[in-house]
Amino acid sequence: xxxxxxxxxxxxxxxxxxxxxxxxxxxxxxxxxxxxxxxxxxxxxxxxxxxxxxxxxxxxxxxxxxxxxxxxxxxxxxxxxxxxxxxxxxxxxxxxxxxxxxxxxxxxxxxxxxxxxxxxxxxxxxxxxxxxxxxxxxxxxxxxxxxxxxxxxxxxxxxxxxxxxxxxxxxxxxxxxxxxxxxxxxxxxxxxxxxxxxxxxxxxxxxxxxxxxxxxxxxxxxxxxxxxxxxxxxxxxxxxxxxxxxxxxxxxxxxxxxxxxxxxxxxxxxxxxxxxxxxxxxxxxxxxxxxxxxxxxxxxxxxxxxxxxxxxxxxxxxxxxxxxxxxxxxxxxxxxxxxxxxxxxxxxxxxxxxxxxxxxxxxxxxxxxxxxxxxxx
Numbered sequence: 001x002x003x004x005x006x007x008x009x010x011x012x013x014x015x016x017x018x019x020x021x022x023x024x025x026x027x028x029x030x031x032x033x034x035x036x037x038x039x040x041x042x043x044x045x046x047x048x049x050x051x052x053x054x055x056x057x058x059x060x061x062x063x064x065x066x067x068x069x070x071x072x073x074x075x076x077x078x079x080x081x082x083x084x085x086x087x088x089x090x091x092x093x094x095x096x097x098x099x100x101x102x103x104x105x106x107x108x109x110x111x112x113x114x115x116x117x118x119x120x121x122x123x124x125x126x127x128x129x130x131x132x133x134x135x136x137x138x139x140x141x142x143x144x145x146x147x148x149x150x151x152x153x154x155x156x157x158x159x160x161x162x163x164x165x166x167x168x169x170x171x172x173x174x175x176x177x178x179x180x181x182x183x184x185x186x187x188x189x190x191x192x193x194x195x196x197x198x199x200x201x202x203x204x205x206x207x208x209x210x211x212x213x214x215x216x217x218x219x220x221x222x223x224x225x226x227x228x229x230x231x232x233x234x235x236x237x238x239x240x241x242x243x244x245x246x247x248x249x250x251x252x253x254x255x256x257x258x259x260x261x262x263x264x265x266x267x268x269x270x271x272x273x274x275x276x277x278x279x280x281x282x283x284x285x286x287x288x289x290x291x292x293x294x295x296x297x298x299x300x301x302x303x304x305x306x307x308x309x310x311x312x313x314x315x316x317x318x319x320x321x322x323x324x325x326x327x328x329x330x331x332x333x334x335x336x337x338x339x340x341x342x343x344x345x346x347x348x349x350x351x352x353x354x355x356x357x358x359x360x361x362x363x364x365x366x367x368x369x370x371x372x373x374x375x376x377x
Contacts, residue, residue, distance in 0.1 A: 006109035010041025014287040059083035062107040063134040110145040119150040119374035131282040150374035155285040156306040177363025187296035200273040205236030210279025216326035293354040317350035
């Protein structure tokens with residue numbers, strides 16, 4: 001089966017990493033993947049290394065953050081009309097049997113599949129409004145395209161409930177598969193965190209990802225004489241990063257907090273850490289949570305969305321706090337440092353849980369079955 005995958009981005013963050021691992025495994029299982037990207041970038045390079053066919057066709061996302069201008073709308077329409085034409089030509093040339101759009105942020109794949117009357121599978125990986133305060137540019141059109149799609153996949157129970165209600169559909173809930181071998185690391189059963197506990201917060205640096213919670217929690221802990229060091233790793237708005245750095249400097253926290261750009265060596269930092277923080281306002285699935293669990297690390301995350309689903313309502317596999325409550329986060333960090341044996345037991349339980357939940361063979365087998373159902377329908 002030849003499948004065309006539509007990516008919203010060429011950056012190698014959560015959704016794109018999940019797409020990369022998916023198409024690698026699909027190729028092993030006999031699916032012929034071709035990935036379409038809007039621009040050149042890291043994802044394209046990684047696809048090339050894996051021998052995955054890919055094509056760059058410029059198109060724009062169907063979501064926006066702030067107020068949108070008429071010129072932006074005109075550029076969106078013009079660019080995407082051309083993209084739909086070019087994607088259609090690619091589908092005919094390669095005799096594509098099914099189109100799989102990787103996120104709700106782009107609609108060109110759905111439009112093209114609809115026009116050519118071939119099956120379309122749509123992967124829902126984001127809340128949009130609740131996590132990033134995004135809005136859909138053309139809600140009526142997207143609503144219609146979702147209903148016309150052969151199948152929709154939700155990466156968590158919360159995502160399934162939201163779009164089932166919003167679009168009147170029945171998405172398949174399927175947690176992401178993950179290449180566990182890239183992240184698995186033995187749980188450290190030692191009770192001591194060392195002289196200074198290392199904390200890690202990785203991901204896009206922006207308002208919704210909760211860096212302020214982490215920074216202010218460290219401020220509270222340092223003032224109490226608790227030795228911690230926080231690594232904030234990722235890329236983001238220069239203005240937002242400057243604001244964080246100014247606060248850190250003014251509060252005398254430069255020794256205790258480092259802000260680093262995105263790195264391919266994130267696993268090394270993860271292994272060196274005592275605790276991984278997931279401070280997002282609302283994670284759909286929470287790949288960073290899953291990766292930390294696979295690495296045998298204690299996760300402290302917000303009590304919302306996919307983070308709550310992975311950690312558990314009763315904190316079976318980590319610890320929870322309320323978003324925008326840094327004093328509660330500081331308290332949970334202090335508790336973990338004082339109760340390392342309990343934390344290590346949760347790390348072991350979390351690692352077993354996430355390995356089973358994100359098993360790549362089971363995941364890709366389910367998706368292949370979804371493809372078969374869609375093409376038969």
